[in-house]
Amino acid sequence: MDGGQGPFGGGYSYTTSGFDGFGDFGDLGDIFSSFFGGGFGGRQSTRKNSGPKKGADLNLNMDITFEDAFLGVEKEVTITRNETCDTCHGTGAKPGTNPVKCPQCHGTGQISQVQNTILGQVQTTRACNNCHGTGEVITDVCENCKGKGTIRKQPRIKVKIPAGIDDNQTVVLRGEGEPGTKGGPKGDLYITLRIKRHSIYTRKGNNVLCDIPITITQATLGAELEIPMVDGSKEKYKIPEGTQTGTKFTIRNKGFKYVNSQSEGDFIFTVQVQTPKRLTKEQRELLTQLAKTMNEQPPVKKRGIFG
Ligand SMILES: [Zn+2]
Ligand SMILES: [Zn+2]
Numbered sequence: 001m002d003g004g005q006g007p008f009g010g011g012y013s014y015t016t017s018g019f020d021g022f023g024d025f026g027d028l029g030d031i032f033s034s035f036f037g038g039g040f041g042g043r044q045s046t047r048k049n050s051g052p053k054k055g056a057d058l059n060l061n062m063d064i065t066f067e068d069a070f071l072g073v074e075k076e077v078t079i080t081r082n083e084t085c086d087t088c089h090g091t092g093a094k095p096g097t098n099p100v101k102c103p104q105c106h107g108t109g110q111i112s113q114v115q116n117t118i119l120g121q122v123q124t125t126r127a128c129n130n131c132h133g134t135g136e137v138i139t140d141v142c143e144n145c146k147g148k149g150t151i152r153k154q155p156r157i158k159v160k161i162p163a164g165i166d167d168n169q170t171v172v173l174r175g176e177g178e179p180g181t182k183g184g185p186k187g188d189l190y191i192t193l194r195i196k197r198h199s200i201y202t203r204k205g206n207n208v209l210c211d212i213p214i215t216i217t218q219a220t221l222g223a224e225l226e227i228p229m230v231d232g233s234k235e236k237y238k239i240p241e242g243t244q245t246g247t248k249f250t251i252r253n254k255g256f257k258y259v260n261s262q263s264e265g266d267f268i269f270t271v272q273v274q275t276p277k278r279l280t281k282e283q284r285e286l287l288t289q290l291a292k293t294m295n296e297q298p299p300v301k302k303r304g305i306f307g
Contacts, residue, residue, distance in 0.1 A: 052184035066198035072163030082150035088142035102131035109135035164257035206265025245273035
Protein backbone atom coordinates (compact mmCIF):
# COMPACT_ATOMS: atom_id res chain seq x y z
CA MET A 1 0.00 0.00 0.00
CA ASP A 2 1.32 3.39 -0.90
CA GLY A 3 0.68 5.87 1.85
CA GLY A 4 0.52 8.83 -0.51
CA GLN A 5 2.34 12.07 -0.02
CA GLY A 6 4.06 12.42 3.30
CA PRO A 7 4.20 15.53 5.44
CA PHE A 8 7.37 16.74 3.77
CA GLY A 9 5.98 16.69 0.23
CA GLY A 10 8.37 16.87 -2.68
CA GLY A 11 8.49 13.26 -3.75
CA TYR A 12 8.45 11.44 -0.44
CA SER A 13 5.98 8.73 0.22
CA TYR A 14 5.73 5.90 2.66
CA THR A 15 4.85 2.32 2.04
CA THR A 16 4.45 -0.65 4.31
CA SER A 17 5.12 -3.34 1.75
CA GLY A 18 8.26 -2.11 0.06
CA PHE A 19 7.59 -1.82 -3.63
CA ASP A 20 4.94 -0.24 -5.72
CA GLY A 21 6.78 -0.05 -9.02
CA PHE A 22 6.22 -2.45 -11.87
CA GLY A 23 8.61 -0.69 -14.21
CA ASP A 24 10.16 -3.76 -15.77
CA PHE A 25 6.96 -5.65 -16.53
CA GLY A 26 6.32 -3.44 -19.52
CA ASP A 27 9.00 -5.25 -21.47
CA LEU A 28 7.40 -8.63 -21.14
CA GLY A 29 4.45 -7.74 -23.32
CA ASP A 30 6.71 -6.36 -25.97
CA ILE A 31 8.82 -9.49 -26.07
CA PHE A 32 5.68 -11.53 -26.73
CA SER A 33 4.24 -9.14 -29.26
CA SER A 34 7.48 -8.94 -31.20
CA PHE A 35 7.65 -12.71 -31.31
CA PHE A 36 4.10 -13.30 -32.42
CA GLY A 37 3.74 -10.13 -34.41
CA GLY A 38 5.64 -11.10 -37.55
CA GLY A 39 4.49 -14.71 -37.92
CA PHE A 40 0.75 -14.19 -37.78
CA GLY A 41 0.57 -11.10 -39.85
CA GLY A 42 -0.03 -8.82 -36.91
CA ARG A 43 1.36 -5.40 -36.25
CA GLN A 44 5.07 -4.81 -36.10
CA SER A 45 5.90 -3.67 -32.62
CA THR A 46 8.73 -1.41 -31.71
CA ARG A 47 10.91 -2.97 -29.09
CA LYS A 48 10.70 -1.20 -25.77
CA ASN A 49 14.42 -1.32 -25.06
CA SER A 50 15.14 0.87 -28.04
CA GLY A 51 13.07 3.64 -26.41
CA PRO A 52 13.27 5.43 -23.06
CA LYS A 53 13.54 3.13 -20.08
CA LYS A 54 13.24 3.91 -16.41
CA GLY A 55 16.37 3.39 -14.32
CA ALA A 56 16.61 0.60 -11.75
CA ASP A 57 15.34 1.13 -8.21
CA LEU A 58 17.77 0.96 -5.29
CA ASN A 59 16.98 -0.59 -1.92
CA LEU A 60 18.69 -0.19 1.40
CA ASN A 61 18.00 -0.70 5.09
CA MET A 62 18.58 1.88 7.79
CA ASP A 63 18.66 1.41 11.57
CA ILE A 64 17.22 4.23 13.66
CA THR A 65 16.55 4.64 17.37
CA PHE A 66 13.15 4.43 19.02
CA GLU A 67 13.34 8.18 19.76
CA ASP A 68 14.15 8.98 16.10
CA ALA A 69 11.09 7.01 14.99
CA PHE A 70 9.01 8.83 17.59
CA LEU A 71 10.19 12.37 16.82
CA GLY A 72 11.14 12.04 13.16
CA VAL A 73 14.69 12.68 12.02
CA GLU A 74 16.75 13.72 9.04
CA LYS A 75 19.56 11.33 8.16
CA GLU A 76 22.22 11.15 5.48
CA VAL A 77 23.04 7.96 3.63
CA THR A 78 25.80 7.21 1.18
CA ILE A 79 24.56 5.23 -1.78
CA THR A 80 26.38 3.81 -4.77
CA ARG A 81 24.74 4.43 -8.12
CA ASN A 82 25.50 5.34 -11.69
CA GLU A 83 25.21 8.98 -12.61
CA THR A 84 25.19 10.58 -16.03
CA CYS A 85 28.74 11.28 -17.21
CA ASP A 86 29.45 15.03 -17.08
CA THR A 87 31.90 14.87 -19.99
CA CYS A 88 29.64 13.32 -22.64
CA HIS A 89 26.27 14.03 -20.95
CA GLY A 90 25.38 10.37 -21.18
CA THR A 91 25.96 9.74 -24.88
CA GLY A 92 29.16 7.76 -24.33
CA ALA A 93 30.74 9.49 -27.31
CA LYS A 94 33.83 11.66 -27.09
CA PRO A 95 32.78 15.34 -26.97
CA GLY A 96 32.69 16.74 -30.48
CA THR A 97 31.97 13.35 -32.05
CA ASN A 98 28.61 11.76 -32.69
CA PRO A 99 27.45 8.15 -32.67
CA VAL A 100 27.05 6.69 -36.16
CA LYS A 101 24.31 4.50 -37.58
CA CYS A 102 24.90 0.82 -36.74
CA PRO A 103 26.10 -0.94 -39.91
CA GLN A 104 24.70 -4.33 -38.87
CA CYS A 105 21.05 -3.31 -38.43
CA HIS A 106 21.22 -0.11 -40.52
CA GLY A 107 20.06 1.96 -37.57
CA THR A 108 16.85 0.06 -36.81
CA GLY A 109 18.22 -1.64 -33.68
CA GLN A 110 16.56 -4.89 -34.76
CA ILE A 111 17.58 -7.98 -36.65
CA SER A 112 14.75 -9.93 -38.32
CA GLN A 113 14.95 -13.62 -39.06
CA VAL A 114 12.53 -15.87 -40.98
CA GLN A 115 12.25 -19.42 -39.67
CA ASN A 116 10.37 -22.37 -41.17
CA THR A 117 8.17 -24.07 -38.57
CA ILE A 118 5.17 -26.40 -38.60
CA LEU A 119 2.97 -23.31 -38.55
CA GLY A 120 4.62 -22.01 -41.66
CA GLN A 121 7.11 -19.19 -41.80
CA VAL A 122 7.62 -17.29 -38.57
CA GLN A 123 9.45 -14.03 -38.55
CA THR A 124 11.23 -13.30 -35.31
CA THR A 125 12.79 -10.01 -34.38
CA ARG A 126 15.55 -9.60 -31.84
CA ALA A 127 17.62 -6.70 -30.66
CA CYS A 128 20.77 -6.10 -32.69
CA ASN A 129 23.73 -7.40 -30.71
CA ASN A 130 26.15 -4.97 -32.30
CA CYS A 131 24.40 -1.84 -31.00
CA HIS A 132 22.29 -3.53 -28.28
CA GLY A 133 19.12 -2.32 -29.92
CA THR A 134 20.04 1.34 -29.91
CA GLY A 135 20.63 1.59 -33.68
CA GLU A 136 23.79 3.59 -33.09
CA VAL A 137 27.40 2.73 -32.41
CA ILE A 138 30.07 4.95 -30.93
CA THR A 139 33.33 5.13 -32.81
CA ASP A 140 35.17 7.58 -30.53
CA VAL A 141 34.35 6.69 -26.93
CA CYS A 142 34.27 9.22 -24.10
CA GLU A 143 37.45 8.77 -22.08
CA ASN A 144 35.80 9.72 -18.81
CA CYS A 145 33.16 6.96 -18.81
CA LYS A 146 34.77 4.59 -21.35
CA GLY A 147 31.68 4.90 -23.54
CA LYS A 148 29.13 3.80 -20.95
CA GLY A 149 27.59 7.25 -20.57
CA THR A 150 27.50 6.84 -16.80
CA ILE A 151 30.00 7.05 -13.95
CA ARG A 152 29.83 5.09 -10.69
CA LYS A 153 29.40 7.59 -7.86
CA GLN A 154 28.72 7.56 -4.13
CA PRO A 155 26.54 10.56 -3.38
CA ARG A 156 25.30 11.39 0.10
CA ILE A 157 21.53 11.64 0.16
CA LYS A 158 19.43 13.39 2.79
CA VAL A 159 16.52 11.29 4.01
CA LYS A 160 13.66 12.79 5.98
CA ILE A 161 12.13 10.17 8.22
CA PRO A 162 8.67 11.18 9.42
CA ALA A 163 7.67 11.00 13.07
CA GLY A 164 5.69 7.86 13.75
CA ILE A 165 7.35 5.59 11.20
CA ASP A 166 7.18 1.94 12.23
CA ASP A 167 9.58 -0.96 11.96
CA ASN A 168 9.90 -2.29 8.38
CA GLN A 169 8.18 0.69 6.82
CA THR A 170 9.78 2.17 3.73
CA VAL A 171 10.55 5.73 2.75
CA VAL A 172 10.60 6.22 -1.01
CA LEU A 173 12.78 8.90 -2.60
CA ARG A 174 11.53 9.33 -6.13
CA GLY A 175 14.22 9.77 -8.75
CA GLU A 176 17.18 8.89 -6.49
CA GLY A 177 17.81 5.50 -8.11
CA GLU A 178 19.82 4.56 -11.18
CA PRO A 179 19.59 6.84 -14.24
CA GLY A 180 17.18 5.90 -17.02
CA THR A 181 18.34 5.18 -20.54
CA LYS A 182 17.42 7.06 -23.70
CA GLY A 183 15.96 9.91 -21.70
CA GLY A 184 13.89 7.62 -19.45
CA PRO A 185 13.20 8.69 -15.86
CA LYS A 186 15.49 7.84 -12.96
CA GLY A 187 14.68 4.92 -10.73
CA ASP A 188 13.64 5.36 -7.10
CA LEU A 189 15.42 4.80 -3.80
CA TYR A 190 13.60 2.64 -1.22
CA ILE A 191 14.85 2.91 2.36
CA THR A 192 13.42 0.38 4.79
CA LEU A 193 13.64 1.46 8.44
CA ARG A 194 14.57 -0.90 11.21
CA ILE A 195 13.84 0.51 14.62
CA LYS A 196 16.16 -0.46 17.46
CA ARG A 197 14.72 -1.83 20.68
CA HIS A 198 14.47 0.56 23.61
CA SER A 199 15.49 -0.33 27.15
CA ILE A 200 12.32 1.18 28.71
CA TYR A 201 9.66 1.62 26.05
CA THR A 202 7.98 -0.78 23.68
CA ARG A 203 5.58 -0.02 20.86
CA LYS A 204 2.25 -1.63 20.14
CA GLY A 205 0.55 -0.12 17.12
CA ASN A 206 0.96 3.58 17.76
CA ASN A 207 0.82 3.21 21.54
CA VAL A 208 3.92 3.45 23.73
CA LEU A 209 4.05 0.98 26.60
CA CYS A 210 6.29 1.00 29.64
CA ASP A 211 6.57 -0.22 33.22
CA ILE A 212 6.84 2.34 36.04
CA PRO A 213 8.16 1.14 39.40
CA ILE A 214 6.37 2.57 42.47
CA THR A 215 6.88 2.06 46.21
CA ILE A 216 4.47 0.25 48.51
CA THR A 217 3.58 3.56 50.16
CA GLN A 218 2.87 5.25 46.80
CA ALA A 219 0.66 2.31 45.88
CA THR A 220 -1.10 2.33 49.25
CA LEU A 221 -1.53 6.07 49.83
CA GLY A 222 -1.73 7.23 46.22
CA ALA A 223 0.87 9.54 44.69
CA GLU A 224 1.64 12.07 42.00
CA LEU A 225 4.13 10.42 39.67
CA GLU A 226 6.44 12.03 37.13
CA ILE A 227 6.28 9.82 34.06
CA PRO A 228 9.20 10.10 31.58
CA MET A 229 7.88 10.57 28.04
CA VAL A 230 9.68 9.36 24.90
CA ASP A 231 10.51 12.95 23.85
CA GLY A 232 12.36 13.55 27.15
CA SER A 233 9.61 15.57 28.83
CA LYS A 234 7.83 14.53 32.04
CA GLU A 235 4.10 14.16 32.58
CA LYS A 236 2.56 14.43 36.04
CA TYR A 237 0.05 11.69 36.72
CA LYS A 238 -1.92 11.06 39.94
CA ILE A 239 -2.46 7.43 40.84
CA PRO A 240 -5.19 6.76 43.41
CA GLU A 241 -4.70 5.23 46.83
CA GLY A 242 -4.96 1.47 46.89
CA THR A 243 -3.35 1.03 43.46
CA GLN A 244 -2.58 -2.62 42.76
CA THR A 245 0.59 -3.74 41.06
CA GLY A 246 0.03 -4.37 37.35
CA THR A 247 -2.59 -1.61 37.00
CA LYS A 248 -2.42 0.17 33.63
CA PHE A 249 -2.85 3.93 33.27
CA THR A 250 -3.27 5.78 29.97
CA ILE A 251 -2.02 9.24 29.05
CA ARG A 252 -3.96 10.12 25.91
CA ASN A 253 -2.27 11.26 22.68
CA LYS A 254 1.29 10.88 23.96
CA GLY A 255 2.10 7.89 21.77
CA PHE A 256 3.45 7.73 18.22
CA LYS A 257 2.07 10.06 15.57
CA TYR A 258 0.23 8.51 12.67
CA VAL A 259 2.46 9.27 9.67
CA ASN A 260 -0.34 10.35 7.35
CA SER A 261 -2.70 12.05 9.78
CA GLN A 262 -2.74 14.47 12.68
CA SER A 263 -3.64 11.98 15.41
CA GLU A 264 -1.45 10.14 17.89
CA GLY A 265 -1.52 6.92 19.84
CA ASP A 266 -1.52 6.79 23.66
CA PHE A 267 1.13 6.35 26.33
CA ILE A 268 0.19 3.41 28.55
CA PHE A 269 2.18 2.66 31.68
CA THR A 270 1.88 -0.29 34.01
CA VAL A 271 2.78 0.29 37.65
CA GLN A 272 5.00 -2.30 39.29
CA VAL A 273 4.96 -2.16 43.08
CA GLN A 274 8.47 -2.69 44.39
CA THR A 275 8.72 -4.61 47.66
CA PRO A 276 11.65 -3.06 49.53
CA LYS A 277 14.63 -5.36 49.90
CA ARG A 278 16.51 -3.22 52.42
CA LEU A 279 15.02 -1.08 55.16
CA THR A 280 16.52 1.38 57.60
CA LYS A 281 16.05 0.62 61.25
CA GLU A 282 13.37 3.31 61.45
CA GLN A 283 11.51 1.99 58.44
CA ARG A 284 11.56 -1.52 59.85
CA GLU A 285 10.10 -0.31 63.17
CA LEU A 286 7.39 1.68 61.40
CA LEU A 287 6.46 -1.25 59.24
CA THR A 288 6.39 -3.54 62.24
CA GLN A 289 4.01 -1.12 63.96
CA LEU A 290 1.89 -1.05 60.82
CA ALA A 291 1.87 -4.82 60.66
CA LYS A 292 0.57 -4.99 64.24
CA THR A 293 -2.34 -2.70 63.40
CA MET A 294 -3.19 -4.96 60.47
CA ASN A 295 -3.30 -8.04 62.71
CA GLU A 296 -0.38 -9.55 60.93
CA GLN A 297 2.40 -11.67 62.34
CA PRO A 298 5.40 -9.31 62.73
CA PRO A 299 8.41 -10.47 60.74
CA VAL A 300 10.90 -12.64 62.58
CA LYS A 301 13.94 -10.53 63.30
CA LYS A 302 17.04 -12.13 61.94
CA ARG A 303 19.97 -11.32 64.13
CA GLY A 304 23.07 -9.96 62.45
CA ILE A 305 21.69 -9.00 59.05
CA PHE A 306 19.85 -5.78 59.86
CA GLY A 307 21.75 -5.01 63.09
ZN1 LIG B 1 31.24 10.03 -20.77
ZN1 LIG C 1 22.64 -2.47 -34.66
